[in-house]
Amino acid sequence: xxxxxxxxxxxxxxxxxxxxxxxxxxxxxxxxxxxxxxxxxxxxxxxxxxxxxxxxxxxxxxxxxxxxxxxxxxxxxxxxxxxxxxxxxxxxxxxxxxxxxxxxxxxxxxxxxxxxxxxxxxxxxxxxxxxxxxxxxxxxxxxxxxxxxxxxxxxxxxxxxxxxxxxxxxxxxxxxxxxxxxxxxxxxxxxxxxxxxxxxxxxxxxxxxxxxxxxxxxxxxxxxxxxxxxxxxxxxxxxxxxxxxxxxxxxxxxxxxxxxxxxxxxxxxxxxxxxxxxxxxxxxxxxxxxxxxxxxxxxxxxxxxxxxx
Amino acid sequence: xxxxxxxxxxxxxxxxxxxxxxxxxxxxxxxxxxxxxxxxxxxxxxxxxxxxxxxxxxxxxxxxxxxxxxxxxxxxxxxxxxxxxxxxxxxxxxxxxxxxxxxxxxxxxxxxxxxxxxxxxxxxxxxxxxxxxxxxxxxxxxxxxxxxxxxxxxxxxxxxxxxxxxxxxxxxxxxxxxxxxxxxxxxxxxxxxxxxxxxxxxxxxxxxxxxxxxxxxxxxxxxxxxxxxxxxxxxxxxxxxxxxxxxxxxxxxxxxxxxxxxxxxxxxxxxxxxxxxxxxxxxxxxxxxxxxxxxxxxxxxxxxxxxxxxxxxxxxxxxxxxxxxxxxxxxxxxxxxxxxxxxxxxxxxxxxxxxxxxxxxxxxxxxxxxxxxxxxxxxxxxxxxxxxxxxxxxxxxxxxxxxxxxxxxxxxxxxxxxxxxxxxxxxxxxxxxxxxxx
Numbered sequence: 196x197x198x199x200x201x202x203x204x205x206x207x208x209x210x211x212x213x214x215x216x217x218x219x220x221x222x223x224x225x226x227x228x229x230x231x232x233x234x235x236x237x238x239x240x241x242x243x244x245x246x247x248x249x250x251x252x253x254x255x256x257x258x259x260x261x262x263x264x265x266x267x268x269x270x271x272x273x274x275x276x277x278x279x280x281x282x283x284x285x286x287x288x289x290x291x292x293x294x295x296x297x298x299x300x301x302x303x304x305x306x307x308x309x310x311x312x313x314x315x316x317x318x319x320x321x322x323x324x325x326x327x328x329x330x331x332x333x334x335x336x337x338x339x340x341x342x343x344x345x346x347x348x349x350x351x352x353x354x355x356x357x358x359x360x361x362x363x364x365x366x367x368x369x370x371x372x373x374x375x376x377x378x379x380x381x382x383x384x385x386x387x388x389x390x391x392x393x394x395x396x397x398x399x400x401x402x403x404x405x406x407x408x409x410x411x412x413x414x415x416x417x418x419x420x421x422x423x424x425x426x427x428x429x430x431x432x433x434x435x436x437x438x439x440x441x442x443x444x445x446x447x448x449x450x451x452x453x454x455x456x457x458x459x460x461x462x463x464x465x466x467x468x469x470x471x472x473x474x475x476x477x478x479x480x481x482x483x484x485x486x487x488x489x490x491x492x493x494x495x496x497x498x499x500x501x502x503x504x
Numbered sequence: 505x506x507x508x509x510x511x512x513x514x515x516x517x518x519x520x521x522x523x524x525x526x527x528x529x530x531x532x533x534x535x536x537x538x539x540x541x542x543x544x545x546x547x548x549x550x551x552x553x554x555x556x557x558x559x560x561x562x563x564x565x566x567x568x569x570x571x572x573x574x575x576x577x578x579x580x581x582x583x584x585x586x587x588x589x590x591x592x593x594x595x596x597x598x599x600x601x602x603x604x605x606x607x608x609x610x611x612x613x614x615x616x617x618x619x620x621x622x623x624x625x626x627x628x629x630x631x632x633x634x635x636x637x638x639x640x641x642x643x644x645x646x647x648x649x650x651x652x653x654x655x656x657x658x659x660x661x662x663x664x665x666x667x668x669x670x671x672x673x674x675x676x677x678x679x680x681x682x683x684x685x686x687x688x689x690x691x692x693x694x695x696x697x698x699x700x701x702x703x704x705x706x707x708x709x710x711x712x713x714x715x716x717x718x719x720x721x722x723x724x725x726x727x728x729x730x731x732x733x734x735x736x737x738x739x740x741x742x743x744x745x746x747x748x749x750x751x752x753x754x755x756x757x758x759x760x761x762x763x764x765x766x767x768x769x770x771x772x773x774x775x776x777x778x779x780x781x782x783x784x785x786x787x788x789x790x791x792x793x794x795x796x797x798x799x800x801x802x803x804x805x806x807x808x809x810x811x812x813x814x815x816x817x818x819x820x821x822x823x824x825x826x827x828x829x830x831x832x833x834x835x836x837x838x839x840x841x842x843x844x845x846x847x848x849x850x851x852x853x854x855x856x857x858x859x860x861x862x863x864x865x866x867x868x869x870x871x872x873x874x875x876x877x878x879x880x881x882x883x884x885x886x887x888x889x890x891x892x893x894x895x896x897x898x899x900x901x902x903x904x905x906x907x908x909x910x911x912x913x914x915x916x917x918x919x920x921x922x923x924x925x926x927x928x929x930x931x932x933x934x935x936x937x938x939x940x941x942x
Contacts, residue, residue, distance in 0.1 A: 201828045201860040202595070202839040204927040206913030208516055208671070209861050212920045214871055270868065312869045312921075441873040446885060448877065495883050497908040499755030502883035503511065503747055 214311070218271035220391050221436070224382035225278050228432065231378040232371035236286035240371045244281040246290050250297030251277030258306045272311050276300055279319035279436060282372025283429065283476065284326075287336045295329075296322040316483045317443045320476045327476070337368040348427045348472040351420070359419055362426040373429035383435035396444060397434040399455025400462075401425065407463030430462065433475040443483040450486075450493035457482050457489070508706070509734035510744040512881040514914045516737055516835065518710070519672040522794050522801040528678050530805045531818060537605055537809030538590050538846035539565060539576050540598040544638040545645045546572030551601055557584045560612035562785055565601050568633070574646045574849075575636035578603055579787035579807030581610035593812075593831030593845050594838050600846070603809065614783035625656075625697050628780060635779030636786045636849075641665060641740070641769030642836060644850040647776065650768070651697055653761035659698040660764035661750055664691055664773050666707040666714065667733055667740035670833035673853045675790035676770040678803045680707070680714040687770060688721050688728065690777035694768065695727055701766075703728040706749050710735040737835060738912040742767050744881050756882075756908045771852075791847055793819045795856035797826035806847050812854050813843040827860040835913045865922040876915035876925060882908045886915035890925040893932035901932055909933060 233240045255273040259266050268274075280296050300322030305314045314321075327334045337346055346368050347357040361367055365375025372379075386392045405421055414420040425431070438444065438458055445454050458478055465474025496502035541548040547569035559565055559578040566576040582605040590600035617623075617631045633648035653659060664687065668676040680687060691703045705722070707715050709732040722728040733739050733748050742760060745767060747753050752763040760767050768776075771789055778784045787808055794801040799820030806815065812831070816822070830837035831845065832853055843854075876886035884905045892901040906929060915925040 199841040200826060200839070201863055202841050203828075203860075203862050204924065204930065205830075205837060205839070206835045206917050206926065207828060207830055207837065207839060207855075207857070207860075207862055208834040208917060209865060209922060210514075210516075210918050210920075212875075212918070213865070213922065214868055214920050217871075217873070217920055267868070272871075310869060312871045441871045444872075446872050446874045446877055446887060448874075451874070494904070495877070495885070497755070497905040498510075498747075498881060498883045499743060499753045499758065499908065500905075503753040 214270045214272070217391055218275050220386060220389050221275050222271060222278060224385040224391070225282065225372070225436065227378035227381045228282060228372040228375060229278065231365055231375040232282065232286070235365060235374060236371060240286045242290060243284055243286070243288055243293050243371060244278060247281035247284070247293035247297050248274050248277035250294045251280065251301050254298050254301040255306065258302060264310075267311060270311065273301060276305070276318045276322075280322045282432060283319060283323045283370050285334060285337050286371050287338055288333060292326060292330060292333060296326045299325045312442045314442055315486070316480050317437055317440045320437055320480050323476050324480055346427065346472070347423060348466070351423055351427070352472040357423050357427075359422045359426060362423060369427070370429060373432045376426045376431050379431040379435060386435070392435070392439040395448065395451040396438050396455040396458075399452045400434045400438055400458045401430075403456040403459025404430070404462050405459075407460055408466070411463060412467050424466065428466070428473045429475045433479055434458075437479055443486060445486050445490045445493065447490055447493045447495055449495065450489045453489050453493055454482060454486065457485055508731050508748040509736060509739070510747050510881055511883065512879050512914065513736040513738060513744075514879050514917055516671050516917060519794070520674050520677070522672070523674045523792050523803055524677055526674075526678070526802045528682055528790055528803045528805050531807070531810065531815065533580065533605065533807055533810040533814055534607075535605070535811055535814055536585065537578070537580050537582070537603045537807070538600050538811070539578065539603065539809045540590065540592050540600040540846065540848055541566050541576060542598050543576065543644060543808070543848040543850060544574045545643060546570060546574070548599060549573060549576045551587055553584050553601065555584050555586055558582070559584060559603060561609050562787060563612040564785070565603070568646075572646055572649050574638050575634065575785070576601070577636055577785040577787050579809050580605040581608050582606045591845055592848065593840055593851065595840070615779065615785055617780065617783045620693070620780055623780075628693060628697060631780050632776055635775065635784070637772060637775045637779060638786075638849050639769060640771040640775065640789055640849055640852070642832060642850050642852065647768065647772055650766060651694065653759075653766070656698050657700055658764055659701045659761065659766055661704055661766070662691065662694045662698060662701045663704045663706055663745060663749055663765055663767045665740050665742075665745055665767055665769050666705055666718075667745060668711075668770075669708060669735075669737045669739040670835055670852070671737070672794050672855050673792050673833045674794075675792045675803055675852050677711055677714065679770050679774060679790055680711070681717065683774065684714075684717050684721050686774045686777045688718070688725070689781065690773035690775075691728060692725070693776055693780050694766070694773065698766070701727075704749050705730045706733055706745055707731070708733050708735045708739055738881060738910070738914065741881060741910050741912055743910065756910070786849060789847070789849060789851065791815060791851055792853040794853060795826070797822045797824050797856040797858040799823040808847055808849055810847045811843070812840075812845050812847060815847065815854060816843060816856070822856065824858040826856040826858055827863070828857045830855040830857070835917070867923050868921045870921050870923060873920060875918045875920065879914040879918045881912060881914065882910050884908055886925045886929060887923075889932075890923060890928040893928040896932075898936065901936070906932060907936065
């Protein structure tokens with residue numbers, strides 16, 4: 196009977212994209228931002244990145260070994276979470292901070308909810324928000340090169356002038372991966388070109404945020420102010436790398452646009468009316484919670500019943 | 505109307521270069537011929553011969569078992585060896601007539617069909633029915649039923665599906681290149697039945713030579729246009745094809761005729777020509793024998809009933825050991841565990857792969873990437889439907905438009921987690937359809 200041919204239900208061909216390949220591309224796309232962070236902030240940034248990635252991968256591996264589950268670390272999603280978490284930490288952070296954040300992100304936000312694809316909140320941002328709440332001082336310590344590093348958004352709020360050009364290059368204080376708009380956009384272009392993300396979420400996010408700030412921030416349509424708001428506070432990193440996280444964004448096409456708009460509005464609210472000048476991470480984790488509702492409300496019409504056009 | 509297309513779809517590896525330049529070869533079968541009584545949708549045909557009878561090529565051996573059914577003809581002369589169960593490409597055991605060929609190919613009298621000039625519409629329909637013609641693109645719906653809509657005056661478009669969007673297949677392509685005049689003549693016969701209809705030859709734009717030939721041939725035909733469609737799978741899916749060519753959209757519960765359309769496949773239209781003009785029943789079709797495991801991939805004109813193994817042997821056999829053999833193409837075809845299976849009216853290809861891609865991957869968790877949603881031509885949410893199907897949640901499956909799935913396979917193809925989305929959805933649809941029938 197060994198001469199029988201394989202049978203299975205069609206289709207009998209598959210695209211070459213796999214989860215591991217997609218996550219690998221995300222890692223690749225984060226290289227410019229990570230590289231710039233290390234170049235700009237020095238060796239401690241590299242230590243944080245390595246510690247964070249290792250912690251996340253090990254947490255997932257140990258959990259799966261203990262729970263006798265299939266080992267999934269080779270899909271690289273834990274490595275992506277670890278890298279994103281590191282890029283969201285201040286360069287001054289001690290080594291144990293990413294360890295705590297990484298364990299929280301993978302164990303509590305991801306694995307306990309069922310692992311990859313089942314988490315309702317972006318693990319990296321869940322980890323970051325946990326750290327911001329528990330270790331507020333350390334997570335907002337942006338000193339570097341011995342200078343007191345107020346972030347541009349804090350300066351902006353205090354009424355000081357900021358240099359938009361250095362914000363776009365990334366020559367400012369901030370978390371490891373958020374400072375250079377150029378590096379982030381370069382990475383985003385890699386993901387767009389390779390079809391890993393599309394523009395629906397980031398563009399809806401950036402446009403709705405700009406409109407919100409123009410209307411409610413009290414600076415009107417001051418181009419310099421709006422550009423500084425767009426370039427600062429990790430908005431670019433959030434819009435292209437974290438709002439687009441598959442598991443925590445809507446699966447429906449229109450849902451992605453609605454989600455992007457909700458993100459823009461929430462970020463605007465946090466930046467204009469909260470005690471902190473930032474707000475991207477909290478806006479994203481908050482909007483993650485809206486995803487099931489957004490999905491239900493944006494179910495597409497099917498072909499033949501109005502959905503074809 | 506920029507570019508004739510639809511939303512969604514995929515671009516799988518085409519694989520057509522293996523056989524697209526191979527002219528159609530007439531194949532003469534040596535072995536036993538097997539004629540399943542169900543080569544179509546509807547009631548099985550009823551045998552009109554018995555064991556030991558001598559039959560001629562083109563002689564009816566089973567007659568339609570109802571209105572939605574089709575006659576079956578012998579494609580060789582010889583002796584009826586047995587009537588019993590035989591395996592078909594889908595893996596089912598189907599009641600079949602086996603004929604031992606005598607190698608003489610002695611022909612029966614032509615079908616009693618009049619001259620086209622003197623035929624009424626009903627005569628044409630009767631001729632199509634008499635010839636046992638069914639949809640040869642794969643579904644096997646009896647063509648005379650398709651051509652008899654409730655109100656023929658409301659048919660505005662008679663579309664010929666020349667898209668051949670299924671990877672690896674080149675049978676329609678070769679037919680269009682080699683016998684385009686038969687295709688056009690066949691379409692003109694169909695148009696006789698519908699006074700208010702326009703004929704559309706819908707070709708994918710990866711076959712510019714066919715577009716050119718057909719355009720030249722129909723230059724003086726006011727009722728026929730050639731439309732070049734965007735190359736994309738599943739461009740030839742009936743509902744997507746109708747939308748791409750006419751911008752009319754029908755749901756799964758509707759028939760093409762509800763949108764004033766009738767769609768036929770290339771080989772079906774040519775068979776109509778054979779029946780009405782040459783008075784020949786449907787006893788042969790074009791089959792592409794292809795895949796990387798085949799020594800000499802080729803297109804054949806094959807008498808129905810021929811064993812697929814014989815065709816594979818004629819193509820030089822296997823140059824490497826195949827892992828998977830598919831009746832049809834890689835998207836919609838059926839995988840077969842052996843090749844002692846007859847070519848029937850709907851067999852468009854035998855595709856032999858040395859490597860079973862699907863077996864190389866194991867399923868992993870859905871990452872919610874939404875690729876399946878983006879490619880779904882039915883505009884449903886395959887990832888969710890598969891979950892509901894796996895949990896057997898009928899209400900949610902129906903609420904999420906599960907019945908609108910056309911089973912094209914795009915979602916399974918694109919899924920990076922390699923989930924068997926189409927399989928889950930197909931299974932649930934089958935269950936629900938069976939339940940509805942009860």
